[in-house]
Amino acid sequence: MSNISDHFNLQAGDFGDSFVWGVSTAAYQIEGAHDIHDKGPSIWDEFSSKKGNTYKNQNGKEACEFYHKYQEDILLMKKMNIKHFRFSLSWSRILPKGIGTISTQGIEFYNNVINFCLKSGLTPWVTLYHWDLPHALEEKGGWTNRDILGWFEDYVTICAKNFGDRVKNWMVLNEPMVFTGAGYFLGVHAPGKKGLRNFLPSVHHAVLCQAAGGRILRNLVSSANIGTTFSCSQITPYRNNRRDHRAADKADAMLNRLFIEPSLGMGYPWETIPVLKQIKPYIMPEDAKRSVFEFDFIGIQNYTREKVRHSFFVPYIKARIIKASRRKVRTTVMDWEVYPPCIYNMIKRFNGYPGVKKIIITENGSAFIDKIEEGTVYDKERLSYLQAYLKQVHKAKREGLKVDGYFVWTFTDNFEWADGYFPRFGLVYVDFKNQQRIVKSSGKWFSAFLGCKKIYL
Numbered sequence: 096m097s098n099i100s101d102h103f104n105l106q107a108g109d110f111g112d113s114f115v116w117g118v119s120t121a122a123y124q125i126e127g128a129h130d131i132h133d134k135g136p137s138i139w140d141e142f143s144s145k146k147g148n149t150y151k152n153q154n155g156k157e158a159c160e161f162y163h164k165y166q167e168d169i170l171l172m173k174k175m176n177i178k179h180f181r182f183s184l185s186w187s188r189i190l191p192k193g194i195g196t197i198s199t200q201g202i203e204f205y206n207n208v209i210n211f212c213l214k215s216g217l218t219p220w221v222t223l224y225h226w227d228l229p230h231a232l233e234e235k236g237g238w239t240n241r242d243i244l245g246w247f248e249d250y251v252t253i254c255a256k257n258f259g260d261r262v263k264n265w266m267v268l269n270e271p272m273v274f275t276g277a278g279y280f281l282g283v284h285a286p287g288k289k290g291l292r293n294f295l296p297s298v299h300h301a302v303l304c305q306a307a308g309g310r311i312l313r314n315l316v317s318s319a320n321i322g323t324t325f326s327c328s329q330i331t332p333y334r335n336n337r338r339d340h341r342a343a344d345k346a347d348a349m350l351n352r353l354f355i356e357p358s359l360g361m362g363y364p365w366e367t368i369p370v371l372k373q374i375k376p377y378i379m380p381e382d383a384k385r386s387v388f389e390f391d392f393i394g395i396q397n398y399t400r401e402k403v404r405h406s407f408f409v410p411y412i413k414a415r416i417i418k419a420s421r422r423k424v425r426t427t428v429m430d431w432e433v434y435p436p437c438i439y440n441m442i443k444r445f446n447g448y449p450g451v452k453k454i455i456i457t458e459n460g461s462a463f464i465d466k467i468e469e470g471t472v473y474d475k476e477r478l479s480y481l482q483a484y485l486k487q488v489h490k491a492k493r494e495g496l497k498v499d500g501y502f503v504w505t506f507t508d509n510f511e512w513a514d515g516y517f518p519r520f521g522l523v524y525v526d527f528k529n530q531q532r533i534v535k536s537s538g539k540w541f542s543a544f545l546g547c548k549k550i551y552l
């Protein structure tokens with residue numbers, strides 16, 4: 096047994112009274128109940144039903160059964176001193192076909208979740224789009240079809256009108272770089288499309304929806320706190336030579352700049368990545384203006400850093416990421432390097448944009464192999480990961496950088512997209528055979544940290 100305060104002596108209070116602490120989740124990863132009532136299928140239902148697309152062909156049909164267990168899970172959050180809960184809305188639960196008829200049961204489910212949060216003293220933080228596009232819309236081209244702008248505006252309007260009286264904290268999109276890059280360029284995520292001709296229109300339409308969603312919320316929700324979230328990784332050249340530096344700049348523009356810069360009125364980073372100029376045919380007059388929205392906060396989601404080298408064989412960007420496992424560094428089961436300074440560096444980086452008003456870490460966390468021993472899960476690697484990254488967030492705060500909140504990814508173990516249920520990111524272990532929840536040591540620690548108490552593990 097060790098007193099973890101020996102190694103880590105911060106408390107939540109050290110980040111200031113208004114600092115927001117919470118946990119993050121996403122609909123498809125936790126809800127299950129994939130076809131209850133009139134819910135329509137999403138692209139993830141479709142993608143994961145095809146052999147070979149996910150680890151062991153797993154899917155989110157049941158996931159953590161949050162749909163049925165939301166009260167139990169929210170009460171557990173409350174017990175763990177968690178005051179802010181980030182979750183996403185499933186578009187096809189609200190609009191089974193993506194457009195047209197609204198599902199009253201879908202609206203009722205989210206009303207129940209929101210009301211139960213509020214009753215339990217938790218503040219809801221709602222993401223409008225966390226990757227589960229209605230399959231019916233994908234059949235019309237999904238994110239590659241410019242009509243998505245109108246479909247998305249209608250969906251956001253419905254959400255704002257139904258939930259905006261009680262939900263004040265909103266995030267428009269979750270990690271657009273990942274859902275366009277993995278879903279419409281590499282084809283390794285839903286809907287499994289590939290190539291520039293799918294990727295570039297999806298990028299541009301996501302940029303337009305990002306801003307349009309913000310404007311609708313601003314008009315319809317009084318005193319709304321409106322943000323959107325971006326994946327980001329510190330990019331370091333593999334070797335200190337000119338070609339690797341150039342490769343790193345390109346990877347950085349793709350992974351860290353592509354979506355925020357148009358929203359700030361800076362346009363696409365095509366001087367750094369010339370192939371991006373091929374996006375021009377999708378850009379209509381006035382789109383540069385339409386891409387801009389003054390977000391109240393930017394959600395940054397950081398886990399790791401990448402080392403990048405020049406590679407002649409990688410098309411378009413001529414840059415290759417060197418896997419962490421080849422670099423002899425500490426890694427998580429995602430093969431992501433454990434490198435705590437990256438979160439500080441990314442906070443600093445996003446502080447560098449004059450248009451960014453506030454930054455919230457809307458995701459940070461880690462997946463390691465967890466074992467149940469005598470009914471407990473002593474996940475010391477996750478615990479030390481969280482503490483080390485939090486020290487860096489605190490350093491940023493101390494230096495006066497903007498950073499106003501931190502959400503752990505994630506509350507319970509859940510469906511990690513193409514990697515299925517293998518990576519466990521939760522503060523709470525889920526036994527997927529019987530849906531039993533066991534708070535891991537990291538969860539016990541986080542709860543004590545939030546309660547500003549010492550804990551012995």
Ligand code: NOJ
Nearest residue numbers: 121269270396458504511
């Ligand atoms: C990014 C995504 O938003 C989330 O859905 C995912 O599970 C985590 N990061 C971990 O990969």
